[in-house]
Amino acid sequence: MELRQFKYLLSIAEEGTFTAAADKLYISQSALSQQVKSMEQELGVLLFDRSGNRLQFTEAGQLLHQRAKRIVKEVNEAKTAIDELENLYRGTLTVGVVQTVNAYLMPWVVSSFSAQFPGVQLKIQELSAPKIEQKVYNRELDLGVSFDPTEEPDLIFDALFEEELLLITNSKHTLASKKWINVTALDQQKLILLPEGYCTRRIWEKCASKSCIAPELQIEMNTISGLLSVLENNSAVGTILPALTMQMKVSGGLKSVKLKNPTPRRTVGILWRDGGYRSVSSQKFAEIFKQKYNGFEQNS
Structure with missing residues (x-):
C-alpha cells in the first residue's frame, strides 16, 4: 500500500x-x-x-x-x-577544532552561529589534528577545523586562511623590541612549546631544521593559555604560536616578533568527508567561520 x-x-x-x-x-x-x-x-x-x-x-x-x-x-x-x-530551526551540529583555533577564534564563531540559529544544538570538541581527521572520516564529526596537509586521503580540505607563526615573549625579553628577526636569531634561545604531536610544533621544528638552528626546549605545555601565562613572569624564554594568538585576552602585555627566512606558516581550513553529506547547518557554520575570521583579521 x-x-x-x-x-x-x-x-x-x-x-x-x-x-x-x-x-x-x-x-x-x-x-x-x-x-x-x-x-x-x-x-x-x-x-x-x-x-x-x-x-x-x-x-x-x-x-x-x-x-x-x-x-x-x-x-x-x-x-x-x-x-x-x-531551515535550521532544530538539529545538532558536532564540530572538532584544534586547540589553537579553538582558543582564539571559536568563541566569536560559536556566538554568532548560536545567535542566528538558536534551535541548533552546537557541540564543539577540542581535539588534535589527527583525531579530528579520524572522527570526520568515521562520521563522528559533521566537520572539522584543522590544518593542511591531512594524513587521511578520503577527506576534503577547504582552505580558509593562512597564518604566520610568531615568536611571542615577555616585554623584557632580549628580542621583544624587534619587529622581525631571522629564524637563525633563535639558535640556542630558550623556548617553551606545545608538545610534539601538535601541528604548530611540527611546523616550527621543520622551519628550525631548515635553518640549521638548535633552540633549547625548556618547557612543554599542552595549552596555549599555559604557555602565555608562563611568559608573563619569565623574560628568559619565548614561544612560537600563530599570529592571532596575540588577540587572546591572556596575551595582554606580551610582545610578538615576526620570523623571516623562512617564515613558518600554516593553512587553516574545514575538513569534510569526501563525498559525504553536508548538512545545511554544517555549511552555515563553515560560512560563518570564514566571515568571522575575515572580520577578526581586519580588526586585529
Whole structure:
C-alpha cells in the first residue's frame, strides 16, 4: 500500500461518500473507487459497507483507518521536522577544532552561529589534528577545523586562511623590541612549546631544521593559555604560536616578533568527508567561520 492510498482512506472517512471524497482530492470518482478496490484486493478483505447512502467501515476497515491516521500523522510530522532541520530551526551540529583555533577564534564563531540559529544544538570538541581527521572520516564529526596537509586521503580540505607563526615573549625579553628577526636569531634561545604531536610544533621544528638552528626546549605545555601565562613572569624564554594568538585576552602585555627566512606558516581550513553529506547547518557554520575570521583579521 502507498501513502496516498492511506490519505484516500482518511478522506473517504471524513466525507462519507466516494463522490465527495473524490471532489476533495481532485481526482475522479472512478479512480478513487479503483484505489479502494486495489487496497481490498491486496488485503483480502472489504474495507467499507456499501449498503447505505453513507459508507461505513467494516471491522477491518476501521482497524486500517486507525493505522492510516497514525501513519499519515507521523509522515507529516517527519516532513515538518526535516523542514525545520533544513531551515535550521532544530538539529545538532558536532564540530572538532584544534586547540589553537579553538582558543582564539571559536568563541566569536560559536556566538554568532548560536545567535542566528538558536534551535541548533552546537557541540564543539577540542581535539588534535589527527583525531579530528579520524572522527570526520568515521562520521563522528559533521566537520572539522584543522590544518593542511591531512594524513587521511578520503577527506576534503577547504582552505580558509593562512597564518604566520610568531615568536611571542615577555616585554623584557632580549628580542621583544624587534619587529622581525631571522629564524637563525633563535639558535640556542630558550623556548617553551606545545608538545610534539601538535601541528604548530611540527611546523616550527621543520622551519628550525631548515635553518640549521638548535633552540633549547625548556618547557612543554599542552595549552596555549599555559604557555602565555608562563611568559608573563619569565623574560628568559619565548614561544612560537600563530599570529592571532596575540588577540587572546591572556596575551595582554606580551610582545610578538615576526620570523623571516623562512617564515613558518600554516593553512587553516574545514575538513569534510569526501563525498559525504553536508548538512545545511554544517555549511552555515563553515560560512560563518570564514566571515568571522575575515572580520577578526581586519580588526586585529
